[in-house]
Amino acid sequence: MSDDNAPWLIAGLGNPGPEYAMNRHNVGFMVADLLARRMGAKFKRATKGQAQVVEGRIGPPGLASRRVILAKPMSYMNVSGGPVTALRDFYKVPTDRIVAVHDELDIDYGVLRLKLGGGDNGHNGLKSMTKAMGPDYHRVRFGIGRPPGRMQVADFVLKDFSSAERKELDYFVDRAADAVEALVIEGLERAQSSYNS
Numbered sequence: 001m002s003d004d005n006a007p008w009l010i011a012g013l014g015n016p017g018p019e020y021a022m023n024r025h026n027v028g029f030m031v032a033d034l035l036a037r038r039m040g041a042k043f044k045r046a047t048k049g050q051a052q053v054v055e056g057r058i059g060p061p062g063l064a065s066r067r068v069i070l071a072k073p074m075s076y077m078n079v080s081g082g083p084v085t086a087l088r089d090f091y092k093v094p095t096d097r098i099v100a101v102h103d104e105l106d107i108d109y110g111v112l113r114l115k116l117g118g119g120d121n122g123h124n125g126l127k128s129m130t131k132a133m134g135p136d137y138h139r140v141r142f143g144i145g146r147p148p149g150r151m152q153v154a155d156f157v158l159k160d161f162s163s164a165e166r167k168e169l170d171y172f173v174d175r176a177a178d179a180v181e182a183l184v185i186e187g188l189e190r191a192q193s194s195y196n197s
Contacts, residue, residue: 007067008184009093010035011084013102013125016074024144025077025157027173028101028125031142032070034177043072050075051083059185066184069093078124081132088133098137099180100129103157107143109165110172112179112195115139116188138183142176
């Protein structure tokens with residue numbers, strides 16, 4: 001198990017650039033942006049690796065707070081593993097203190113699932129991370145549902161959330177940020193009991 005003083009690395013997965021900002025595939029970026037706002041910090045370019053980072057603490061002041069590095073890889077989703085691994089090495093983060101926040105097709109819209117390890121379920125960001133560092137990192141999986149009709153998966157994830165989905169998006173992103181904080185502060189089991197629905 002990891003050193004109690006080691007920081008946590010929270011990687012919100014997505015694609016850089018304004019054209020992708022509201023895509024379903026970018027919900028990890030949305031959660032990371034909200035966590036940064038809660039910390040009162042702005043993302044800046046990392047010295048190591050192709051990512052934007054925020055360093056700070058989450059949780060109540062004092063011993064219960066946790067040191068975290070929030071990251072948004074700027075490498076495009078399917079090669080997220082390189083930047084996350086570079087940050088892991090630079091900040092000396094144990095793999096079991098890495099959290100990937102990502103969209104998940106096989107879960108209904110807005111539903112969350114937290115877990116440690118497992119497969120990539122065809123998700124290219126996870127595939128890249130697992131190839132770079134193995135599967136033993138945490139995941140906060142944000143459900144986006146399956147594409148309607150015969151729409152291709154790639155087209156679906158790279159489309160913006162629908163107007164109906166956007167009505168609830170802020171609430172669901174807020175809840176996902178809460179789940180990340182609970183995972184880091186309280187541990188996986190307690191966070192799962194609160195947020196796995």
